[in-house]
Amino acid sequence: MIGQCKEYLIQKLKDAGIKSTVYTSLKKLEKSSESHIGAVMFEADKFTRSGSKTIYVDQGGDKRKRVKVLERKTSFIVVIGEYSEDKCETIFEEFVGLLDRGILIDGNYTPLELEDADWVDQNDSVLKAKIAVQLKVTFEGGVYKDSLFATMSEIEQTLEEEGNGTE
Secondary structure, three states: OOHHHHHHHHHHHHHHHHOOOOOOHHHHHHHOOOOOOEEEEEEEEEEOOOOOEEEEOOOOEEEEEEEEEEEEEEEEEEEEOOOOHHHHHHHHHHHHHOOEEEEEEEEEEEEEEEEEEEEEEEOOOOOOOOOOEEEEEEEEEEEEEEOOOOHHHHHHHHHHOOOOOOO
């Protein structure tokens, strides 16, 4: 999930106008001397127990039950830095506008949420950019376990083989 979410955000940054390399680590970001900059950095992965169930039919036509064993919230920090305030705001607004309400990960819809954006100028940042914005993006997925439903004929056949069938 982490890799898919990170790649999704990197692609959206590029689509929004980040032309240079999108950094994925704080260490490399701090060493950068660019004023036009983009970064997607993993922040946290939080889990809570769940037990929600969904019944669905797979591509083969078999009825299945999917249990969400754990709720999973995966957070990333997205950074956009620029040499001009107008350009930074334009890229930021384009990036936010390009984000979908959620993405599909392994066949599961994973909503994403945006949190407050923090704007910092050149004097308050380690970046070379004149202005930068930092935004937290959280993907709300889960850890799932699938099981197959048995048909009535399969259950009856098993009972008969075990000698427990009705006669």
